[in-house]
Amino acid sequence: xxLKTYEDLMQAELTVSLGGQELLVSVxxxxxxxxxxxxxxxxxxxxxxxxxxxxxxxxxxxxxxDHTGLAHWLETNKQLDIYMHESGIExxxxxxxxxxxxxxxxxxxxxxHPKSLGNTFFTEHYSWEVIxxxxxxxxxxxxxxREKEWLFGGDLFVNPKPKSxxxxxxxxxxxxxxxxxxxxxxxxxxxxxxxxxxxxxxAIKKKLDYLISQQxxxxxLYNKGLSPKEIRKELFPKKHPMHYLSFYENSPMHFxxxxxx
Numbered sequence: 602x603x604l605k606t607y608e609d610l611m612q613a614e615l616t617v618s619l620g621g622q623e624l625l626v627s628v629x630x631x632x633x634x635x636x637x638x639x640x641x642x643x644x645x646x647x648x649x650x651x652x653x654x655x656x657x658x659x660x661x662x663x664x665x666x667d668h669t670g671l672a673h674w675l676e677t678n679k680q681l682d683i684y685m686h687e688s689g690i691e692x693x694x695x696x697x698x699x700x701x702x703x704x705x706x707x708x709x710x711x712x713x714h715p716k717s718l719g720n721t722f723f724t725e726h727y728s729w730e731v732i733x734x735x736x737x738x739x740x741x742x743x744x745x746x747r748e749k750e751w752l753f754g755g756d757l758f759v760n761p762k763p764k765s766x767x768x769x770x771x772x773x774x775x776x777x778x779x780x781x782x783x784x785x786x787x788x789x790x791x792x793x794x795x796x797x798x799x800x801x802x803x804a805i806k807k808k809l810d811y812l813i814s815q816q817x818x819x820x821x822l823y824n825k826g827l828s829p830k831e832i833r834k835e836l837f838p839k840k841h842p843m844h845y846l847s848f849y850e851n852s853p854m855h856f857x858x859x860x861x862x
Contacts, residue, residue, distance in 0.1 A: 602646040607797055608749075613650050614796060615643050617667075619706040620846050625794050626667050629753065632724040633657035635681075636744065636753055637793055641670035642708030651675065658682060660722065660729075662755025663738040664689040666697055666710040668793065673711035686733060687717040689740030702846050718742065732782060736775030737767075743778075745785050752787040752801060759794045761808045764837050765844065766856040772812060773860065779809040819860045829857045 605612040611630040616623050617640060628647065629636045635656045639647045651671070659681050661669055672693070675681045685693070697710040722729040722744075730745040737756045744753040757778060766772065783805060790801020798804050815836070822832045837853035844852050 602643075602650075604650070610791075610797075611654065612796065613639070613647060615639065615646055617642060617706060619702065620842065622842055622846060624706075625796065627793055627796055629791060630654050630656065631746075632726050634722075634724045634727075634729075635659045635675075637662055637668040637755070638671040638675060640667045640707035641674075641710060642706070644671060644674065644708075647671055648674065651679065656681060658722075658724065659684065660718065660744060661685040661689070661693075661715065662743070662753070662793065663741040664692045665738060665756070666699060666703060666707045668755065669693060669713070670708055670710050672713040672715070676713045683713060683715045684718045684722065685715045686731075686740040686742050689738070690715050690717060692740075700847070700850060702848065702850075730785075732785075734778035734781060736771050736773075736778045738769065741778070743782055745782075745787070749789070750785075750787045751789045751791060752782060752785060753791045754782065754805075755793050757782065758790065758792045758798070758805060758808060761804060762811050763856070764839070765841065765851055765853040766859060767847075768850050768852075768855050770855065771859045772816060772856060776809065776812050776816065779805055779812070783809065815856070816860050819857055823861050829854060829861065832857050 602615045609631055612627050614625060614627045616625055626639060628639045659675055672683050676683055693715050694712055696712055718731050720731055728747050732743040732745060734741050734743045734757050741755055743757055788801055790798045818836060819832055833853045
């Protein structure tokens with residue numbers, strides 16, 4: 602784990618691995634606000650940090666276990682109020698039922714009791730606009746820091762040129778969410794996996810343009826009569842270890858199917 606600071610932002614960055622696949626994941630603290638909790642698999646590293654950090658509130662960008670895995674610990678041991686989009690609350694009140702690879706990659710996620718976010722959240726020095734950004738998850742949000750003009754985007758960015766999607770993801774929805782955040786003024790974009798991106802709006806625009814171009818290519822081939830499997834061979838021919846590790850819950854076919862409907 603590496604602890605980093607940028608202005609008044611604190612970041613705890615970890616590497617989580619499974620089957621030779623590694624992924625960075627970060628949690629952030631600013632003005633007493635913890636943004637996401639990290640996975641329970643990283644409790645040995647994160648709990649000592651949480652015991653040191655001065656936290657007053659927790660906001661979750663969405664319900665996935667790499668963002669909520671230690672919410673139960675924070676609720677129980679720090680007695681912190683935890684907030685998220687209303688559509689994720691019922692999911693988090695129940696025990697998470699995860700596919701095996703996600704359980705092994707991130708660990709368990711115990712139930713907890715989050716509160717619903719409004720459109721704006723206030724910490725001592727900052728106001729935060731809550732932006733509903735579905736596509737990766739129905740309850741996904743981004744947080745816009747009005748004073749700094751920073752955007753905390755959860756999993757909205759992660760990778761500028763994805764070649765596959767999870768079964769639960771939806772490309773047209775992600776495009777709409779990217780277009781929505783592009784209407785905000787920001788340079789610094791803060792990602793749960795890619796970390797701090799200083800030319801953030803350019804990075805978001807790059808992913809938006811890429812997804813639009815892939816959407817158009819998929820629809821063009823589909824309207825020519827190609828099947829989803831033929832489109833995959835044409836546009837996304839390479840296999841990735843994550844396809845096998847996830848038993849194809851992550852696959853180019855989900856990318857294609859979400860476009861053609």
